[in-house]
Amino acid sequence: MIEWAMLIDEVRIKIKAGDGGDGMMHFYRDRHRPKGGPDGGNGGRGGDVFFVGISNIEALKQFRFKRKFKAENGQKGGCNQRDGKQGEELILKVPIGTIVNYDNGTRVEIKKVGEKVLIARGGKGGQGNYEKRNSINTTPNEFDKGERREWKDLFLQLKLIADIGLIGLPNAGKSSLLNELTKARARVANYPFTTLEPNLGVTVAKKIIADIPGLIEGASTGKGLGFKFLKHVERTMLLVHCLPADSKNPLRDYKIIRKELNSYSSKLSQRKEIIILTKIDLLDSKKDVEKIKNKIGAKLAVSIIDEQSIKKLSDLIHQQLA
Ligand SMILES: Nc1nc2c(ncn2[C@@H]2O[C@H](COP(=O)(O)OP(=O)(O)O)[C@@H](O)[C@H]2O)c(=O)[nH]1
Ligand SMILES: [Mg+2]
Known part of the structure; x- marks a missing residue:
């Protein structure tokens, strides 16, 4: 077995998973039912951030000018029990051998071509008032806000094999x-x-x-x-x-x-x-x-x-x- 040289290329980027959409607070109304029940839908989930391993070792170059990346937010719930749209996930391609260092000391390595690694999970959508109904309170006028997500600083290191x-x-x-x-x-x-x-x-x-x-x-x-x-x-x-x-x-x-x-x-x-x-x-x-x-x-x-x-x-x- 040959031992490989491992050299390192480094870059710092910021990423953010999508916020969850807020739940909706809404009551059904029409001519026949002026006081219809709660029908506010849930907020959509925020998009996740993934890294996918590719073989192009020059791929970290994409971060030379653009350093901030964000997955889409989930949308707010609607009326008629309609849930908000989920946020689109964000997939960034990085060379295999990339080590992702989080601020808190956690490290993840992208090892295989095609491997899809979750880097930041999107926020959950909040419940709308339809979902909040129960036997005691059949007409809740509450809803939950979607989970918010913060920007994360990532330090990427590429272990290169010369x-x-x-x-x-x-x-x-x-x-x-x-x-x-x-x-x-x-x-x-x-x-x-x-x-x-x-x-x-x-x-x-x-x-x-x-x-x-x-x-x-x-x-x-x-x-x-x-x-x-x-x-x-x-x-x-x-x-x-x-x-x-x-x-x-x-x-x-x-x-x-x-x-x-x-x-x-x-x-x-x-x-x-x-x-x-x-x-x-x-x-x-x-x-x-x-x-x-x-x-x-x-x-x-x-x-x-x-x-x-x-x-x-x-x-x-x-x-x-x-
Ligand atoms: N005339 C000439 N000068 C060269 C050539 N290759 C490098 N140099 C010069 O030699 C000096 C040292 O080169 P460099 O590549 O920095 O050497 P290193 O210290 O081994 O990395 C620089 O001034 C280069 O411009 C060459 O083929 N011809
Ligand atoms: Mg030199």
């Missing part, structure tokens, strides 16, 4: 490659430690790539930020080791990272790895590229300004995972 980990020293071009290989928008900058959290992206073949930041010499012993992320690396299926062409000594860079991986866990050192030479547009000649590529045992040489090379990388990654 298939591929991009590793390498800071500045190796990991975040840039993640952006090119996926539609992720990781921060890129020309200095170490731009990426504080692992960035995630989804490839064309729906594989998840994690950009593992902050690996430096000593990371396995807790130095820098890398330690925190090593556990994510441990659970990926494939490592893409990035070595930049503008490094003074790419072989040394490689060894630094390998040493950290090995001392963190021996299992990790056996993980399938492909080495790639990055930023090759910074080299003067193709001959230089070949020379370094051979020296470090790279499978591919890429540059983010060479679309062809990115395509080759994408193909290689998917082929390795297959």
Whole structure:
């Protein structure tokens, strides 16, 4: 069994189940029966809020701009013992692996595709005065209000399962490659430690790539930020080791990272790895590229300004995972 990397994406939203409709207070009247009996109907139930699991791991994106969601309220009861209409339920699609955290500490996980999980129950409708009749009081002039529902704050966390980990020293071009290989928008900058959290992206073949930041010499012993992320690396299926062409000594860079991986866990050192030479547009000649590529045992040489090379990388990654 392969252990999976679990990375987390987070969002806060507000939801509200529908209020129950109020009961009706009404007495039947017509020409022949000026004092007819009570006939006020019950209020309709408020709509429930459900989450349904889907496989699209990008689905939490829907909450980027719209954050408040509400199921329909039940309608008020009518005359003639007519009950109010039930409120329409609200169904939100979330990726499987979503953990729903309520304010009170309760947690629910959406585990299966198609699984419909009740997130907030709609309010009961209130009784109308028809329902309130009894042997003692045959003409009640009371009704109940429908149950009201409040807004709930939900904190959604997505446990993501990364298939591929991009590793390498800071500045190796990991975040840039993640952006090119996926539609992720990781921060890129020309200095170490731009990426504080692992960035995630989804490839064309729906594989998840994690950009593992902050690996430096000593990371396995807790130095820098890398330690925190090593556990994510441990659970990926494939490592893409990035070595930049503008490094003074790419072989040394490689060894630094390998040493950290090995001392963190021996299992990790056996993980399938492909080495790639990055930023090759910074080299003067193709001959230089070949020379370094051979020296470090790279499978591919890429540059983010060479679309062809990115395509080759994408193909290689998917082929390795297959
Ligand atoms: N010339 C060139 N620069 C690149 C390439 N890839 C990344 N860079 C630059 O290298 C720097 C570090 O890249 P980044 O992706 O943040 O590296 P990370 O620290 O490994 O995530 C940034 O200034 C990038 O614009 C490339 O293929 N060619
Ligand atoms: Mg980065």
